[in-house]
Amino acid sequence: MKIDPKMMEFFEGLTAIDDSGMVFGNRPNENRLNVKNELEAVRNNPLAPFLNLIATEESGIFRTEVVRQHEAYGHFILSYERFLKFISLSARFNRSIKYKVKYREKLTTKEKKLKEEYIATARFHELDFYNCLIHARILLDKTAALSRHFLTENEKPSFSSFSDQKKFFQRRKSPYGNCEEYAHYIRTQTDWFDFPLKRVRDKFIVHNSPKHMQFFGFPGTSYNDLCLTYFVPVNERGDLGGGRMVTVSVITLAKDVHTFLNWFCNYAQSRMHVIKKS
Known part of the structure; x- marks a missing residue:
């Protein structure tokens, strides 16, 4: 069966996450999900120490x-909190009463309450998932803007777009002066931004996408993550053999973003200290 290059260009340059070579994207969260612990880990903005360092009196008046x-950061965490709580609710529903509801068996008062809560919430899960991706992208753009305070080389990257800033460093053929550590990190440690975040957000959510199927569900037999999976067929006819799958996990994305923000804050503070001494 001939594979349509236009359908497969979405996967160009990507590495599969399984032995079949057919699955791409995030590895689902495999640890037991504790919503309270997950939210506690990301509750505070990792950039707070750096923000306090560069804040001016205007920050109390102007945006x-x-x-x-x-x-x-607050908007991203609010989106993340809503989706985490739905994962927990959905896991309880699927574990306990999914088939009782399907086969119309009698429910206890507590089970009826769970059913009503699940039905009322489930219609928003796709919107909440997309909000996480969109607000993650906005957060990274707003964070890139702060790098102007410590990237002191004459040739400047974009300070309005994280994507454009990364492309700037990828195109460079020589080290970026005193800020090469920052450039190297952006080039080599943020693949999670290019895929799945940027490519899925651009190709499936915002712009016209290739023909595909879409599934929301718990991967495997655990209830530790609720992932969005896209299946892209090999050609416009929709033949399934040889197609590719893309898995997106908001939990994995949140951890990647948080790791980056922690690193950004530490680097920014150290650079500001060097600049102040000089």
């Missing part, structure tokens, strides 16, 4: 870049 980054 400066400090305010905008902090606000973007």
